[in-house]
Amino acid sequence: MRAKTSGRRGCVVVAVVVATILLFSCAPGPAETQKKGNVLEIGLIADLTGGASAAVYQPFMVLDNYVRYFNEEEGIPGVKVQLSWVDSARSTAKTVSAYRAFVAQGVPIIVTICAETQTLKPMCARDEVPLLTFSISEGTVYPPGWVYTVFPTDAEKFAVVCDWIVANWKGERAPRVCFMGPDSFLGREPEAQGSKYAESVGIEMLPMEIVDYVPIDVTPQLLRLKDREADYVYLSSLWTTALPILKDAERLGLLDQIHFSGYENTQCTSMIEVVGPAAEGYFAPRVVPWGGEEDIPGVKLMRDLMTAYQGKVQVEGDEGNPMRAASVICEAFRRAVDELGCENVDGVGVRAALDSIKDFDPYGLGPITYLPDDHTGSKRVRIYQVSGGKVVPVSEWQDAPTLRP
DSSP states (O other), rough: HEEEEEEEHHHHHHHHHHHHHHHHHOOOOOOSOOSSEEEEEEEEEEOOOSTHHHHHHHHHHHHHHHHHHHIIIOOOBBBEEEEEEEEEEEEEEHHHHHHHHHHHTTTTTEEEEEOGGGHHHHHHHHOOOOEEEEOOHHHHHOOOOOOSSSSHHHHHHHHHHHHHHHHHOSSOOOOEEEEEEESSSSHHHHHHHHHHHHHHOOOOOOOOEEEOOOOOOHHHHHHHHHHOSEEEEEEEEEEEHHHHHHHHHHTTTTTTTTTEEOOGGSSSSHHHHHHHHGGGGGGEEEEEEEOTTTTHHHHHHHHHHHHHHSSOOOOOSSSHHHHHHHHHHHHHHHHHHHHOOOOGGOHHHHHHHHHHSSSBBBGGSSSOBBTBBOSSSEEEEEEEEEEEEEEEEOOOOEOOOOOOO
């Protein structure tokens, strides 16, 4: 039986890789070397290949879709917004190289998806170029500088999970919770501050379990957690990591003993479809509505743009984040042009425009406010859970606590 299980998993991994290659063959082109005319350029650095690539494709395309829509339907008179990208391929060297190339071209704002952001923070301050990132940690946004985002840190989101666990805990002893994820910036980010908060509200934290980005077998880690009587496992990674973990937990008969949760990205359509019943009960802290909530204007627009530009709706679940981020950047461009004129917009001007954004709610996806001491933009979080194969909210929206290092 084990051999058959490994074979199926191998097919899944190969399918993901092949699908990603095919999808990127239809993606927008890489960064050009020159700025022409009244163009305001967004420099995107993303792990388009490597272990995180399958999870990066959708936010990448949502960014591109919105920029196209903005130019065609809303726009800034006489100005074109352009999205240019470079593949960082899970390499810090490539990330830094791409950053330097964008700065040399005079790009006034840079965006990162899964790329190494901590390294870029001091460089952005030196070069006076703002960076909006989907890959944040306490160190990238605290103390605030030239790095911005549109959601709380992973530790702050985990704090909301802790509150929800405590509110729903029925046991006589303290609930036992464990982080499980790769030994990386992304995997370890919430552990220190998140564990400190968890213990402050009465949770017993177990030692973190380390796995690969796309693990082949996590039997030893799961059996250790069984022996330690873990109640909750929080997956600090991507859905490509969550998928084999849940399949192994199902094979070992642990789904009735351990509740699984994780980063917003882990609770996605691909994971739910592949693992089937093993996803039942899986919960995650979301900072934007689920991608199926079409009563939200931003969700409907996102789906409409997929149909218009990609020919089909392909929703994983967290596309609202890049949609909101792209809206924020275009709004900052609009304000900078109004203030300075397109020809004078630079990193300093875009940063000033970002700092002026208060209670800006793009299409009902959640308000963004940048403060002098906080560039996360929003602390709003809601718990969503898989029930009957569907992702549904099981809490109200609430503000996560601010957890500074």
